[in-house]
Amino acid sequence: QVQLVQSGAEVKKPGASVKVSCKASGYTFTTYGINWVRQAPGQGLEWMGWINPYNGNTNYAQNFQGRVTVTTDTSTSTSHMELRSLRSDDTAVYYCAKFGGDNSLDYWGQGTLVTVSS
């Protein structure tokens, strides 16, 4: 069965960087894109970007351009999302999610809470 398992919660200081990982299993990793989505406390879903694991091509939401980098390691079927220059309003649960055969997100990780606080 398809599973996306994310790394554990993080606490960071303002200005620092965080790297969240997402390990996929149960399907051919290079076949479907991986997306990253975040949700601030009590707020809605915000799409951050996606990567094509087959060729490494990425596309990011304008709000995160220059501050986020998404990568993949095909040898371990893992995607990583790095967010730099953290601010308090980056405090959120960060999810990875797999594209289905279209532009929907059919499987999601369990989420990783990133807390930014001095």
Add this chain to the structure above:
Amino acid sequence: QSALTQPASVSGSPGQSITISCTGTSSDVGAYNYVSWYQQHPGKAPKLMIYDVTNRPSGVSDRFSGSKSGNTGSLTVSGLQAEDEADYYCSSYTSSRTLVFGTGTKVTVL
């Protein structure tokens, strides 16, 4: 890219039907048949309920249905049940090759 517009809340009694709207632009909802809907219970990851405007993934109840007209997509939940109480989000593919989510709708079963 601005978030798609959804009503903040919708409510209904058990057995009734409710419809949630999702309004975008001619660069997202209106441009492609790539509107999806997600259900999210508190503290849980979102779950895909509808994809490509009208399609249900395997295992999703046929009480959930989707449609689209112009720049507005819609999710209808018929035969409302207590377990349907959750937050619902739409999303759409955009002309910038990105995704955009809706503002979210809290569904309350009275």
